[in-house]
Amino acid sequence: MELKVGDSIPNFTAKDTNGNDFDSKNVVGHKPLVIYFYPKDNTPGCTAQACSFRDQYEDFKDLGAEVIGISSDSADSHQKFAKQYQLPFILLSDSDKKIRKLFGVPTGMFGLLPGRVTYITDKNGVVQMIFDSMLATKHIPKALSAIKKLVL
Template identity: 35%
Template sequence: MTIEIGQAAPDMELLNDSGEEVSLTDFKGKYVVLYFYPKDMTPGCTTEACDFRDQHESFAGLDAVIIGVSPDSRDKHEKFKQKHDLPFQLLVDDEHKLAEAFDVWKLKKNFGKEYMGIERSTFLLDKEGRLVKEWRKVKVKDHVAEALRELEQIAAN
């Protein structure tokens, strides 16, 4: 079952980069920008994470938290976060439960090989934890600015 616009985000706990158990319901009362990305330390994922980092204060000013999710280990997340000075949490979804709930765990093809992995996607949750906007098959360029504009519009209403 996939979460759809207007539905509440699933209540499941995942480990973050600091080793703490985190659930999306922990953030009720704030907007949540939940972005799924394939792999730490890769060029596209690094660019996206740094774009979110560079706009972190703008999102925080709108009462939003940014959360990155990938199947990477806590250790990899911790190194990625430290290397790029990321001011937000990264969640470990090594069993891809959250990715499956948001329908971003997909069959992918690269250089003729097929494998399962994350389809780069971003989801915006309202202060009650309901999905209000989604971006699927994200292209990194200008994505974070678009997500910020959307949040500004939603927060203004």
């Protein structure tokens, strides 16, 4: 299964940066969301992407949106990554890749790397845009533009 524009975000649970249980039902359907899947903490592209989301985070918050990053790294790894780069948004551990499969995130680089895909949802949890690109920093302006279209 692969999520498409017009689909609703399925329910999922995961461990957050602090090792707490995260349930998507607490945010999906309550506010616009930017859910981005990335390959790995502390790699050059993923760090650039996370820091770009960090630098624009207030712009997303001002529009009423939440940013959620998801990779297969452990909650421990996420905690170090978030602390080192002062990431203010939610990072979720998808160590068994269930969430990635639930969304249908493809692999990148000839199947060698987990894909880098951003999903933008409206406040009802319906996918409004999907951006699939290994170009890490291209995701932030695309996501911000899509959120602005939804709320302004």
